[in-house]
Amino acid sequence: MSEIFFNGLNTSHMVARExxxxxxxxxxxxxxxxxxxxxxxxxxxxxxxxxxxxxxxTLVCEELEGNIVR
Structure with a gap:
């Protein structure tokens, strides 16, 4: 899995495009x-x-516990 780094202020379109x-x-x-x-x-x-x-x-997140089932 590759990592995507977002530096500075970003927009939803920048994230979506990436x-x-x-x-x-x-x-x-x-x-x-x-x-x-x-x-x-x-x-x-x-x-x-x-x-x-x-x-x-804003993204609302929940902490993951254990293994991720995909």
């Missing part, structure tokens, strides 16, 4: 030495300013 250029396969999120599955996306406030009403998408 993923769609590869064969379809199972995907997880790794942070440090922990692995997560993506359960869904949701919109949250961008925390640039307290009174800012700007929203962005």
């Amino acid at each position: 993923l769609l250029s590869k064969p379809d396969e199972f995907i997880t999120v790794t942070v440090g030495n922990r692995e997560y599955s993506i359960s869904h996306t949701k919109m949250i406030k961008t925390h640039a300013n307290v009174d800012d009403g700007v929203m962005h998408k």
Whole structure:
């Protein structure tokens, strides 16, 4: 499995374009030495300013335990 590194600020289209250029396969999120599955996306406030009403998408993940069954 190859690793894809995203540096800096990215858009959903940049992520989609990268993923769609590869064969379809199972995907997880790794942070440090922990692995997560993506359960869904949701919109949250961008925390640039307290009174800012700007929203962005976030991936909502769940920690995986044990072996991944594909």
